[in-house]
Amino acid sequence: MPTHLRPVAVRRSFTALLLLAGLLxxxxxxxxxPARAQTAVDGPRIDVVEIDGIFDRVVLRHLEDQxxxxxxxxxxAVVVQLDSVxxxxxxxxxxxxxxxxxxxxxxxxxxxxxxxxxAAAVLADAADLLLAAPATLxxxxxxxxxxxxxxxxxxxAGARVRAIAELTGEAGGIVALADQAGAELPAxxxxxxxxxxxxxxxxxxxxxxxxxxxxxxxxxxPDVLAELDGRQVAGRMLDVDPTAADVxxxxxxxxxxxxxxxAMPTLAYILLVSGMLALLFELFQPGFxxxxxxxxxxxxxxxxxxxxxxxxxxxxxxxxxxxLLLAADLALARLGTLSILxxxxxxxxxxxxxxxxxxxxxxxxxxxxxxxxxxxxxIGIMTTVLxxxxxxxxxxxxxxxxxxxxxxxxxxxxxxxxxxxxxxxARAPESxxxxxxxxxxxxxxxxxxxxxxxxxxxxxxxxxGQAAAATDDAEAAxxx
Numbered sequence: 001m002p003t004h005l006r007p008v009a010v011r012r013s014f015t016a017l018l019l020l021a022g023l024l025x026x027x028x029x030x031x032x033x034p035a036r037a038q039t040a041v042d043g044p045r046i047d048v049v050e051i052d053g054i055f056d057r058v059v060l061r062h063l064e065d066q067x068x069x070x071x072x073x074x075x076x077a078v079v080v081q082l083d084s085v086x087x088x089x090x091x092x093x094x095x096x097x098x099x100x101x102x103x104x105x106x107x108x109x110x111x112x113x114x115x116x117x118x119a120a121a122v123l124a125d126a127a128d129l130l131l132a133a134p135a136t137l138x139x140x141x142x143x144x145x146x147x148x149x150x151x152x153x154x155x156x157a158g159a160r161v162r163a164i165a166e167l168t169g170e171a172g173g174i175v176a177l178a179d180q181a182g183a184e185l186p187a188x189x190x191x192x193x194x195x196x197x198x199x200x201x202x203x204x205x206x207x208x209x210x211x212x213x214x215x216x217x218x219x220x221x222p223d224v225l226a227e228l229d230g231r232q233v234a235g236r237m238l239d240v241d242p243t244a245a246d247v248x249x250x251x252x253x254x255x256x257x258x259x260x261x262x263a264m265p266t267l268a269y270i271l272l273v274s275g276m277l278a279l280l281f282e283l284f285q286p287g288f289x290x291x292x293x294x295x296x297x298x299x300x301x302x303x304x305x306x307x308x309x310x311x312x313x314x315x316x317x318x319x320x321x322x323x324l325l326l327a328a329d330l331a332l333a334r335l336g337t338l339s340i341l342x343x344x345x346x347x348x349x350x351x352x353x354x355x356x357x358x359x360x361x362x363x364x365x366x367x368x369x370x371x372x373x374x375x376x377x378x379i380g381i382m383t384t385v386l387x388x389x390x391x392x393x394x395x396x397x398x399x400x401x402x403x404x405x406x407x408x409x410x411x412x413x414x415x416x417x418x419x420x421x422x423x424x425x426a427r428a429p430e431s432x433x434x435x436x437x438x439x440x441x442x443x444x445x446x447x448x449x450x451x452x453x454x455x456x457x458x459x460x461x462x463x464x465g466q467a468a469a470a471t472d473d474a475e476a477a478x479x480x
Contacts, residue, residue, distance in 0.1 A: 043244035045075040046225065050251060054146070054359065055087035055119040056308065058252065058260045060094065066250050067101050076238055077104045079224060080123070083111075085192055085359050086146040087119025088263065088308065095122040095144070104128045104234040108224045109136045109214075113188045117174070119144045125158035128234040131218040131227065132177050134205055135186035138213065139164055139174025146360055147310035163212040168201045175213060176202045192359065259304065265354045265362045268305025273350075273370055275299025276320065277377060280327045284382065310356045318349025326378040335379055342378075347371040400424070404440050404457055411435035417454060419443065426452040 047070045051059055063080070070078045087095070099105050107127035109116045112135035116124040121140045124130050132138060140161060164173045174195070176185055181204040185197050205217035218224045225242040232238070252260055262268055278295025306316065325342030329335055350367035354360055405419035411428040415435070418424075427447070428435045432455070435441065441454040 043246050044240055045070075045073060045246040045248065046077050046079060046228075046240065047073075047075050048079045048081060048221070048247060048249045050081045050249070051120070051123075052083050053260065054263065055084045055090060055095075055123070056260060056263055057089050058256050058263070060090055060098065062252050062256060064098055067098070067103065067105070071101055071103045075103055076236075076240060077106050077228060077233065079221075080105065080107045080127070081221065082107055082109050082116050082120055082124060083114035084120035085115055085117045087144055088147050088360075090119050090145055092119070092122045092144045095119055096126045099123070099126045099128075104236055104238070106131065106224070106228065106233065108218060108221070109133065109138060110218065110221070110224075112136065112186070112219070113190060115190075115192075117192065118146060121161070122158075125160045129216070129228075129231070130160065130214045131216045131224050132205070132208065132214045133219050134177050134179045134217065135189045136177050137174060137189060137191075137200070138177070138208075139168075140172050146357055160213055167203065167211050167213070174200050175208065176200045177205050177208050177214070177217070178202050180204050181207060194357065258301070259308075262301045262305035263308045264305065265309055265311075265356075265360050266366055268302050268309060268311075269350065269353060269362050269366070270370065271298050271302030272306060272316075273302075273319065273323075273374065275302055276323050277374065280323060281382070283327065284330075306353075309354060309360060311354050312352055315349045315352040315355075318345045319353065320349075322346030322349060323374065326374065330378050330382055335383065339375070339379055343371065343375045346374055400443050400452070401445055402443065404442050405452075405454065407435055407437050407439045407441060410437055411441075411454070414451065417441060417443075417452065424452050426454045428454055428456065432456050 047066060049063055049066045051063065053059075067078055105127055106129045107116075107124045108131045109124060110131070110133035112133045114133065115137040116132075117137065117139060121138065122144060124138060138160075164175055167173065167175065176189055178184075178186060183202060183204065185200055185202050191197070191200070203211070203213075205214075208214045209217060216227050218227055222242060225240060225245060225247065228238050229240040229242065230238065251257070262271060275295045275298035278291050278298065282292035282295065322342045322345035325338045325345065329338035329342065332338070347367070350362070350371055351364065353367075354362055400419050400422075403419055405417035405424070405426070407415060407426075408418045408423060409415040411417075411426060411432070412434045413430055413432070414425065414427045416423050417426040426441070426443075428441065435456055440457040442457050444453045444455060446452055
């Protein structure tokens with residue numbers, strides 16, 4: 001590898017590795033998801049579908065597919081393991097229609113610490129059988145669609161929601177299940193940031209069953225399967241032996257899990273900014289490498305998440321313009337007014353990027369850290385990188401001035417030439433027109449853009465030794 005190109009290649013490879021590592025951390029957990037499907041046995045089939053996080057259209061489509069598959073396969077029941085604080089781009093009617101199937105649908109709010117709020121509460125309310133673990137939340141403190149804050153769509157008053165209203169004295173009440181009567185709010189139970197302990201009514205699992213809020217208390221999934229045996233659900237008597245049942249776990253596939261994961265405000269924001277940083281980094285490097293490709297992939301994933309979430313396009317424009325101003329000031333080597341303005345725009349755009357409710361926002365400390373990193377990246381890191389790159393290139397140019405190089409990509413007026421085993425960006429005079437590949441050129445010097453200034457060598461002017469050596473070097477590089 002040429003000496004003057006090695007530090008640049010190392011930096012670009014390091015950046016690419018960081019971006020690719022981030023993408024792998026995102027998708028590797030998804031690779032193992034399908035492996036949870038159990039090997040078929042002769043007992044009655046029960047499908048277990050896990051719903052975790054925001055109830056978006058990816059999850060809605062996945063649950064619809066799994067219910068249809070279970071119905072075709074003759075499953076005796078589908079158990080939905082539920083832990084969600086609300087939906088995104090879904091309606092209560094869509095969720096209720098989803099459960100209009102011939103196979104009995106059992107919803108289990110679990111494990112301890114799980115929540116069924118918003119759209120998830122609609123799903124739990126419409127279940128043929130509802131079970132819950134202790135230290136779980138159930139209720140309707142948020143709209144069904146978290147992205148429709150202005151519409152504030154209320155949850156349809158099903159039997160379980162009415163039971164909660166009677167117990168708490170309010171239509172939008174929320175209950176927490178505890179092990180015993182009179183217990184305090186379980187410490188393991190996380191509350192959404194817009195709720196306080198005073199907003200939650202704590203009841204024991206026995207009280208919840210007596211009030212008709214849940215049908216059965218079940219701490220673990222094996223307890224859920226045991227409760228199904230001999231119970232009548234949706235007009236069917238279930239004959240389920242937990243020790244012999246064919247229990248199949250189904251998760252989102254790799255692609256769906258990736259889309260579901262990036263539809264989280266913090267991750268979508270970080271992917272957007274890191275992708276744009278990688279692309280801007282490539283603008284200051286010769287050619288387009290792996291870091292640029294990884295940057296495109298990262299930015300596209302972040303853009304998908306932003307498009308799905310209720311984000312502000314004006315704030316997105318602020319983030320983009322802020323980064324461009326920081327890059328422009330770096331290119332102009334001023335590091336002054338444009339950098340300050342770019343940092344301010346980036347910060348304001350980041351804070352206002354997702355103006356929705358608490359589950360769909362990015363915390364201030366994350367936006368502050370990202371904004372500070374971007375400022376340091378352009379003002380500190382990239383300034384040092386470009387300065388070192390220029391110094392290395394200048395030192396390398398001293399050894400090639402006056403030598404004859406061979407054009408490797410057409411100079412029109414700029415392109416690339418090959419000399420002394422290295423590829424350089426070069427510029428020919430306007431008067432030379434298009435200089436074709438393979439033409440010998442003499443190196444006159446280097447301009448302030450780190451580009452070699454060259455002139456076309458007249459026939460015989462280079463001397464047979466110089467021209468032959470340049471041609472041999474170019475041919476050897478092509479072979480290698």
